[in-house]
Amino acid sequence: MKQPYQTYTATDRDVWRMLYEGQMKQLPAIASVAYLEGIEKVGFVADHIPDFATETNPRLRALTGWEVKVVPGLIPQKEFFELLSHRQFPASTWLRKSNQLDYLEEPDMFHDTFGHVPLLTNQAFCDFMGDLSQVALQWLHVPEAIAQIGRLYWYTVEFGLIQEEGHLKIYGGGILSSAGESEYCLRDAIPKISFDVRTLLNAPYHIDRYQDHYFIINSYEQLYRSTPDIEEILSETYLVAR
Numbered sequence: 001m002k003q004p005y006q007t008y009t010a011t012d013r014d015v016w017r018m019l020y021e022g023q024m025k026q027l028p029a030i031a032s033v034a035y036l037e038g039i040e041k042v043g044f045v046a047d048h049i050p051d052f053a054t055e056t057n058p059r060l061r062a063l064t065g066w067e068v069k070v071v072p073g074l075i076p077q078k079e080f081f082e083l084l085s086h087r088q089f090p091a092s093t094w095l096r097k098s099n100q101l102d103y104l105e106e107p108d109m110f111h112d113t114f115g116h117v118p119l120l121t122n123q124a125f126c127d128f129m130g131d132l133s134q135v136a137l138q139w140l141h142v143p144e145a146i147a148q149i150g151r152l153y154w155y156t157v158e159f160g161l162i163q164e165e166g167h168l169k170i171y172g173g174g175i176l177s178s179a180g181e182s183e184y185c186l187r188d189a190i191p192k193i194s195f196d197v198r199t200l201l202n203a204p205y206h207i208d209r210y211q212d213h214y215f216i217i218n219s220y221e222q223l224y225r226s227t228p229d230i231e232e233i234l235s236e237t238y239l240v241a242r
């Protein structure tokens, strides 16, 4: 599948610009430095919808070897993890309507692209996703194990927070692409929990509202180094049980 770049309308460009400008008013103070630098490295700007084939992917490939792969929308787990294991990040190409700026049931291009792609410039983060997908591919036959990996992915890649130079910052794409949750997640009243593999593998989550709590990593290397523990816990749990 290719990004149907010529079919974007003036309304689509307006939606991208409104969302981009809205988020860039608040993110410089609250988003991870790696993410903010990533926005510049991939060349995202407000008045231009990124063209994956000619703009985004050549930059990403040169930086980390990753690329954006166009998909029709939500895809089966096997396909999803296979793409990640081949250093391809699945992204849809359609944009939400201007009356859906803050909430969507299914991820659109703004979420997939603005939310996720800038961090694909960070090698440790990319290597974490690559390794996690390799673990997931080994456990496709055990739905409970895949559900656990899904929780870990959810609370890191989608809704993760990182401690950077004494400040709590956002790196999860689900938060970075949501105006409301970007502000909500950092409130003092919302519980924050230190990253711990066993805890994350067992933490249920919501897909239809803001999270009850968020998990904090100290560095992207911490994520990268966590995959052997994930493998070990899954083996302990499911190999012994069978």
Ligand SMILES: [Fe+2]
Pocket (backbone or CB within 6 Å): 107, 111, 112, 115, 116, 158, 173, 174
């Ligand atoms: Fe996402």
